Amino acid sequence: MKKLILTLIFLSSTFAFAQISESSSLNSGNWTFGGSASINGTFGTYSTFGFSVAPRVGYKISENLEFGGIASFSLLDSDLYSTTLFGIGPYANYYFARNFYATAQFQEYIITQKLKGTKDRTGRDEAALYFGGGYMTKVGNNFYMQIGAMYNVLWKQNSSIFSSGFTPQVGVVFGL
Secondary structure, three states: OHHHHHHHHHHHHHHOOEEEEEOOOOOOOOEEEEEEEEEEEEOOOOOEEEEEEEEEEEEEOOOOEEEEEEEEEEEEEEOOEEEEEEEEEEEEEEEEOOOEEEEEEEEEEEEEEEEOOOOOEEEEEEEEEEEEEEEEEEEEOOEEEEEEEEEEOOOOOOOOOOOOOEEEEEEEEEOO
């Protein structure tokens, strides 16, 4: 039951997730910096609060291809338990027709869960390999609205901490 509640809450927080990515140039103009952040919560019998941050740094090896690294941290706290996820890994983005992108991302997650009111604490790790893509539309000078989705091809229904392999993405991108 605890896992079901956790996965439902985590899935609902995923839909509230927004991504903000900013590209800026250093000397060569090929470095990109950005990240994402989200806050979510539910109220009622099993109230929850959660937040996540995921900074990233990348290098554009061509106008359309970018490689980089991403780290992520998520905390979900409820009346019954708390869960912490830390992830790190590489990513690649390919931009085409200036309005579309394809992405691949690997994350190795370290997960800690604590059942409140007890000393029970569990820890584990889980790998995720995401493939996805989406649509970008220009909103202003070097400013894009991004809508897409990713799917974790390593997701296993009966053993994953995540309730689904599907991850929607909505956000903005600066400077591409």
